[in-house]
Amino acid sequence: MLRIAATRLLLAASLAAGSLAMTSAHARTGDPPAVPADGTLLSVSARAEASRVPDVASLSTGVVTQAADANAALKANSAQMAKVVAAIRAAGIAERDIQTSGISVHPQYRYGDNQPPTITGYQASNTVSIKVRDIARLGEVLDALVASGANQVNGPSFEIDRPEAVYDEARRDALELARARAEMYAKSLGMRVRRIVSISEGGGLQPPVPMMKAMAMDARMESAPVAPGETTLSASLDVVFELGN
Structure with missing residues (x-):
């Protein structure tokens, strides 16, 4: 009976240790990916704008x-x-x-x-x-x-009544700008861009900025003249690239 009890205790301890190891491994899956020894990380911030006539x-x-x-x-x-x-x-x-x-x-x-x-x-x-x-x-x-x-x-x-498409245009332009900067840094260092590690919208989306433009008004119009101009939306991205040889 003593041997059976000792065996059960040892088995329980082994299962607990295995469970702890699995939990630790699972927790590490949320960590940033490891960078190879021959690589380096580059963080680039980029901001772009897109404009539309307001509706x-x-x-x-x-x-x-x-x-x-x-x-x-x-x-x-x-x-x-x-x-x-x-x-x-x-x-x-x-x-x-x-x-x-x-x-x-x-x-x-x-x-x-x-x-x-x-x-x-x-x-x-x-x-x-x-x-x-x-x-x-x-x-x-x-x-x-x-x-x-x-x-x-x-x-x-x-x-702009539906601004999301305009924000997406600004996001794409910001991403292209970030990639171009990363390529420039990599080339200067004699390296190449391997991949994008992470992307985040730094500082959130910027509120609309009105850009007034003069509009020719019919002299015969009796209504109050109105010039809507353009509304500009912007997006800022923080992009982390992996550079390597």
């Missing part, structure tokens, strides 16, 4: 009204804002592209020397954010907003 314009618009009391200010504002929203819809802006961004009512004060401030009335405001997907009609939309009673218009800001 979406975002802006905010609204109404500010004043009255002697808060209720009157808000009622007047609501009535005027209803006309603005109706004009937005009539301009062909989809419901999904219309969003209320702020409603407020604030007292208006009169200040005097050595006297506490006195409320002289109230100001109400209502603002909506809209997206115009037909930029060619943006001037008409702006005119319609003002004509309907909007006395606040901010924007527009231009963007």
